[in-house]
Amino acid sequence: MNNRDETVLKAFGNRLREIRVNKGWSQQKLGLIADISKNQIGNIERGEVNVTLISSLAIAKALDISLSELYEGL
Numbered sequence: 162m163n164n165r166d167e168t169v170l171k172a173f174g175n176r177l178r179e180i181r182v183n184k185g186w187s188q189q190k191l192g193l194i195a196d197i198s199k200n201q202i203g204n205i206e207r208g209e210v211n212v213t214l215i216s217s218l219a220i221a222k223a224l225d226i227s228l229s230e231l232y233e234g235l
Contacts, residue, residue: 162211171208172235178206180224180231195223 162170181191181202188202195202197216204210205220212220221231 167208169235170211174206174208176234177220184224191223195219
């Protein structure tokens, strides 16, 4: 993975964390609603994994936001 990719993944993770925290949700709550493990949510928020489209859609749906809102600013 190159530096640009790492930067994008970390930015996405920060964006996800910001939205989740603003809703007052734990990683566990988001994971339960999105059907993604708490550990995977943590990995995503730290920019350690490249999120699939399916996972992105599940996260956006769980947060009740559009996919474009989730990716805003990237």
